[in-house]
Amino acid sequence: MRSSIRLARHVVANRPAAAHMSAAAAEAGASRVALVQGSSRGLGLEFVRQLLQRPDHSVVATCRSPSASQQLQDLQRQHGADRLLLVPLDPNDELSIERAAQQVATAHAHLNLLINASGILHDAGMTPETGLQKVTLASLTKCFQVNAAGHILVCKAFAPLLINAAKASCATEERPAVVANLSARVGSIGDNRLGGWYSYRASKAAVNQLTKCMALEFERRKQAVSCILLHPGTVDTDLSKPFQRNVPPEKLFTRERAVRQLLDITDRTSMQDTGRLYDWKGDVVEW
Numbered sequence: 001m002r003s004s005i006r007l008a009r010h011v012v013a014n015r016p017a018a019a020h021m022s023a024a025a026a027e028a029g030a031s032r033v034a035l036v037q038g039s040s041r042g043l044g045l046e047f048v049r050q051l052l053q054r055p056d057h058s059v060v061a062t063c064r065s066p067s068a069s070q071q072l073q074d075l076q077r078q079h080g081a082d083r084l085l086l087v088p089l090d091p092n093d094e095l096s097i098e099r100a101a102q103q104v105a106t107a108h109a110h111l112n113l114l115i116n117a118s119g120i121l122h123d124a125g126m127t128p129e130t131g132l133q134k135v136t137l138a139s140l141t142k143c144f145q146v147n148a149a150g151h152i153l154v155c156k157a158f159a160p161l162l163i164n165a166a167k168a169s170c171a172t173e174e175r176p177a178v179v180a181n182l183s184a185r186v187g188s189i190g191d192n193r194l195g196g197w198y199s200y201r202a203s204k205a206a207v208n209q210l211t212k213c214m215a216l217e218f219e220r221r222k223q224a225v226s227c228i229l230l231h232p233g234t235v236d237t238d239l240s241k242p243f244q245r246n247v248p249p250e251k252l253f254t255r256e257r258a259v260r261q262l263l264d265i266t267d268r269t270s271m272q273d274t275g276r277l278y279d280w281k282g283d284v285v286e287w
Contacts (some may be wrong), residue, residue, distance in 0.1 A: 026135065033108045033161075035060040037089060037154050038118025040069040043182065043232060043262075046255040047115055048072070050263060052079050060104050060111075062089035068244040090197035091118055091150025101157035110164035112171065113266060116151040116181045121200050139199040147203035151181045152210040159225075166224040173271045180266050181211050183229040183277055190286040208277055208287060215275030226269050229277040231285055232258045253280070 034051045038044040039061035048061045052075060066072050066086035086109055089100035104111075120143060121128060125218045129135050162179065165171035185191060185203025208229055215227035233253050253261075261280045268282075277285040 032056050032112040032114040033058045033060065033110060034115070035062065035069050035104065035111055035158065036115045036117055037062050037091060037150075038116065039063050039064070040072060042117070043255060044115075044117035045069075045071055047117060047258040047263070048075060048084070050256075050259050051078065051113075052084060052092045058083050058085070058108065060085045060087055060108070062087045062100055064088065064090045089154070091116075091154055092145050094153060097153050097157045101161075104158070105161060108161065110170065110177075111158060111161040112165050112177050113268075114158055114162060114177075114179045116154055116179075118146055118150060119182055120146040121197075126244060128200055128223075130196050130200070135198045136193065137256070140202070143199040143203035144206060147200070148206035148210060151207050152214065152284045155179055155181075155214055155227075162225045163223050173224060175273075176226045176268050176269070176271050177229040178266050179211070179214070179225060180269075181207055181227075181229050183207055183211075183231055185231045185279065185285055188277070188286055205287075212275050219274060224271060226271050226274040228265075228269055228273060228275075230262050230265065231277060231279040232262055233280040 029085035032054075034047075034057055036044050036047045036051070036059065039048050044061075044063070048059055051057050051059045061072055061075075061084060063069060066088060073085055074086075076086055085104070086102050087100045088096065090096040092252070121141075126139050128140060129139065162171075162177040165177040171177040183206045184200075186197060186201050187208055189205060192201065211227050211229050218225040218227060258280065265278055265280075265282050277287070279285050
């Protein structure tokens, strides 16, 4: 078993030229399609930007109200509606997710990459709990809805398009369709040495377990869909803003750097990497 995605990188880097040509030929008949859920700001928006820089990629950007996101609208004008499809999707509303999946299916026959980038740590009236007495049902529910339930329900709705990538000969064991759910090191039970942040930690542990179950199911059915989790590190976004004071400058990543590092991991993901949580360096994080 691989302890790091770095081994996968080594294998790809040293693959014979014929294997590279075979992969390219497999993709020649269909462009690669990536979907980013939670794309109106932060890491999600940066994923959309960087994926659009790849000429062979079409991108689907979903959020609750794409029409209200000036940055998404600007990106669509810049790249064209044929390359950037904007789709309303509320990850807390199953009907909204289903409608979004139907809309995407009319435009694209398959998905090569699904990134669930939405997440919540704090908002008005909710902050990470520093003690047991501060835990509330409202905070638990909101964190689980956004950080865990929404991710797996989106995966459920778009699974047929991910599976279709293999049928379209643009997904293989070496380069499968990829589901990348954003998680966090603080969701690790084995790595938890400080406690606190009850709702956030538990919701990230939940999305880890849900993703592992999904990975095993795709693998058992011999479907070329690799499901991984990503810990981006501490990134300069609204989510981390209130907690950046004690972060060393070299450990506070720009959005551009964070997304570049995470896409490097998804680019190298094979079926052998499925069901694991990777940090931004490509190292496996213990559960």
